Amino acid sequence: MSGNTASSEVNKTAHEFDKTNLDSLLSRRFFFAPAFEIYGGVAGLYDYGPTGSALQANILDAWRKHYIIEEDMLELDTTIMTLSDVLKTSGHVDKFADWMVKDKVNGEIFRADHLVEAVLEARLKGDKEARGKKVEEKEETDEKKKKKKKNVKSEAVKLDDKVVEEFEYILAQIDNYTGPQLGELIKKWDIRSPANNELSEPVEFNLMFQSDIGPTGQIKGYLRPETAQGHFVNFARLLEFNNGKVPFASAQIGKSFRNEIAPRQGLLRVREFTMAEIEHYVDPLDKRHARFNEVRDVVLALLPKDVQQEGRTELTRMTVGDAVEKGIVDNETLGYFLGRTQLFLTKIGIDAARLRCRQHMANEMAHYAADCWDFEIQSSYGWIECVGCADRSAYDLTVHAAKTKQPLRVQQRLDQPRTVEKLDVQYDAKAFGIKFKKDAATIKSTLAESDKERLQCIKDEMDKDGKSLVKCADGKEYELTPDLVKINPITVTEHMREFTPNVIEPSFGIGRILYSLLEHSYWAREQDKARGVLSFPPLVAPIKVLIVAISNDPALTAVIHDISIKLRKLGIASRVDDSSASIGKKYARNDELGTPFGITVDFATAKNGTLTLRERDTTKQLIGSTEDVLKTVDQLVKGTIDWEGASKVLQEYSGVQDVE
């Protein structure tokens, strides 16, 4: 890519990363801004301006091509407003919650775990100060925690050695405490609000936005917290669309919502966000992937769970092929998506050196998940989860099928018929009906859905005791006796196999990726700390080409508008800057917008038909005929040549000073 080639020639690390400068640039160039800013805004809600929207659209377009088009995934667009029953089944109504505590005096609300963490860290810091030690910020989570504890001040107070040890133990497993346990910690260690007031007991707060559907008040709905459930409830239709075969994948890009208790950290923790999710359905007995070879040699920076359990954080660089072979990554399909995701993130401009794959530890992982890896990206907020790649097993499809009585299963013709030992249930229809009346159907369906082990158990009880108490789907128990029901082993030849597919889910937080990309792309010119540049790859740059004239001469203005039309025909997003600013200022503005190329029209254009072409990072310029320059720009934007390639077609040029 031209950006990368060119960037090797400039010093992008002349100045330390300056978040204040970046924030100012992002606001000034309207990448994003607090929503309803003129009304004072609301924490956790942001609007994307023209630059942010275009950057997001380009990231999503690249995502769609990289995943959906490349792999013929079935795209969906399901509703955000979700019936409460669906999210009850998925577990979100009961479990998608955080614990909050309230300042008993001023009513301020905090996330309990974040507050405990911030206070204990402040005390540890104060202890170090009191002991005269240098306070080393832990590299990993430094900025992230600074944010969290911004109102919690540390005082230089020495702690007992035992207390230090206990605080460190608590912090190491802060994510594992239940609400009541957090309440005990708060009491035991007299943890108070930043205003030094007492705190309430932790209370659970569901993170879904709730609303009523329709005017009756009878139908509850939630804004979806993920797009995934919209895939699962449509599984039967998707399977049919795919001619009944697995593996296949569905994909969806859309907004999801989490009503965070106290969102901070800018775009990284918001209440409304764009997700891109893939649900890849596989045979649980065969998680190989047909295109695994294509990613076998992709190198990942792995942080496996056993390393973390030893309290270490060093990364193991390893190919996807090796990781799967050694059993570090559970299966080929999961490995395939890890490899593809590494390729995607680096393609759009994420710095590979600040990207790692962290495996979930046993206590972090949902109980149903077989394996889960997060792509974490390092920014000034620390290492942040941006993509989760989980093997969700058959959990979601199973619970929805059980709840709705719909068969969310795959039927597969067996190459070889197979013989199976089963237990067959026979009823004395008349006697059974007389005894159980309207409950008969419930009992029958319960037995029909029981597995072999359970039937064997009932049979054994009846054989032994002459009866068996069976708890049925209606929650009641019924007494079965051998005169009513006979359970006998039979041998069946099966031509079909039926199974619930497992789901491998790569789930992308687009806003987090976008923000990380902004930090990774930002640097400042060596000669001036305030002259920021955003070095986006052409693939995702909001605008690909800046078009400027050397002066406001009407003849030149006509030319730049003509070039603008020509670029539009080539499908290249360009922007004419015909403001009264100096050309240096225009270039500086261009660099802040991350526009990789600039076409300058000068008086030679009118005379010789030449244009100059500027590369953003190096500020180097080339000159050539209008036709050659436009053709070169087209190739540069498509990525078929880089700046070095462009230099072979066009001449070097040094006629215009790139300063104000």
Place this chain on the structure above:
Amino acid sequence: MSGNTASSEVNKTAHEFDKTNLDSLLSRRFFFAPAFEIYGGVAGLYDYGPTGSALQANILDAWRKHYIIEEDMLELDTTIMTLSDVLKTSGHVDKFADWMVKDKVNGEIFRADHLVEAVLEARLKGDKEARGKKVEEKEETDEKKKKKKKNVKSEAVKLDDKVVEEFEYILAQIDNYTGPQLGELIKKWDIRSPANNELSEPVEFNLMFQSDIGPTGQIKGYLRPETAQGHFVNFARLLEFNNGKVPFASAQIGKSFRNEIAPRQGLLRVREFTMAEIEHYVDPLDKRHARFNEVRDVVLALLPKDVQQEGRTELTRMTVGDAVEKGIVDNETLGYFLGRTQLFLTKIGIDAARLRCRQHMANEMAHYAADCWDFEIQSSYGWIECVGCADRSAYDLTVHAAKTKQPLRVQQRLDQPRTVEKLDVQYDAKAFGIKFKKDAATIKSTLAESDKERLQCIKDEMDKDGKSLVKCADGKEYELTPDLVKINPITVTEHMREFTPNVIEPSFGIGRILYSLLEHSYWAREQDKARGVLSFPPLVAPIKVLIVAISNDPALTAVIHDISIKLRKLGIASRVDDSSASIGKKYARNDELGTPFGITVDFATAKNGTLTLRERDTTKQLIGSTEDVLKTVDQLVKGTIDWEGASKVLQEYSGVQDVE
């Protein structure tokens, strides 16, 4: 376009439009389905499947290119969750409501106006039957009303002539009644629920979904009912991004929500929908458009308000240029967007013969709007509003500016400085301060914001009565006297002009356009009513090319996968059908998916390297080398040649029967 050229050779009207067949096709091919269908669904919420999603994505892509890219609009992505204050200012909290009535016995809820309309129409129909007249369905709204009144049965009961007249009068202005007026009609005419029960008084129901933001319960939010307010609250940033100049436009594609009382009519009245909205900001004194000439000759089918007021519905075909010149359309910018929208809708496949531009009548239009035209598309539901083009005047920016005290105005340097007569307010600072104390600032700011007329009025009162009672921003009245305040005429030279721009808003309901397109594209083969075809233009077809082999021979399967990879490289969405179905069945399935082209691999392919190319509508086939066929497909999909053009490059072919 190839589709259109080819279609002239086939008889698409051999069978009457059959909605049942179309509905079955749309469900079977998963264009869309009720959301959470396996949970029983909820009225007004639909999920788009792979075909519907792709069709929608292609329509949106065409929209983005036609409007945003072509006109350098500033794209936005603002939040769906909206602070209640914003929607209070815009008027939605108070006024965005429908009137509902409840069946007093079974609790069923109805939209009051829809129920009154359905009952009166049923009675008029019954009257006609009783009089032995043929019941002519009004062409225009026939199907639409059938849906509305589906539970309201008509009985052959003769009505008094006067009653007939009054019913017709009520129906003609059914949209104009307030809730209490609807209540009176219900009492006066003993209108009952379909179950023949009494109805409650009409109650207002706000159509916005409400929720709480954050855990405190203090911050109310609504899901936006339109994307427009997200543009307006960002106006200051957008203007700055555009270097302070108008005209310019912002654009946004996104989900909006309306909590309909009783949604019916499939995709046409839903609770969650995708909108695409443009807010074009213009100088109120200059609503010309720089590119007006480009649409001057576009012909619109107009239904102006004066024609409707006379109870007529015939359309006037007229160019945009004439419509603006004759003052039928208010201004050039509005006319420009009408022309552009006509071009857009027909480009994506909407039948121009079923498209009209209906002007809002005075009583339909928001009080602040200068002019408003709806693009209505005719389908089996009648004429449905799909795009609204409104001149919203300066209303929105003015009310947000007033509420937030933020200047949402444009400052424009005047070419010629101008001299203005103003009224200058001078205070006796000390005496004023002593008299009004802490209220002094409020009074001063009220006067500072008063216009010339108001100041003149205060001055006149003081001159005449020696005092003036002035109501200030705090709602209180203060007595001003000439010893404290002097108001005198002065002459000022102004170099800048300041104004609030007017907003021209084209607003697109994407789901309604998509559904209309499905109806306009649907027809059935002459030889078999059940063999449906969706004749999408290649531009929006979900899949552009079907790839099939004449048999399941592994050699041929390898070839079709190779072609699939080649098409992907060309950026063309294709679908391999390697199922075990017959080739006739594959073609039929392809036609139902609306895929315009099919590539068939047969044994000649292996031998001679030839492929055949099938056109969906005519089922005609051409044959040529792999290279020629792929090149031709590329051109067909891009629209640079049509089928006739393709026939000049490739040979005619009639080797494969296009039936099962």
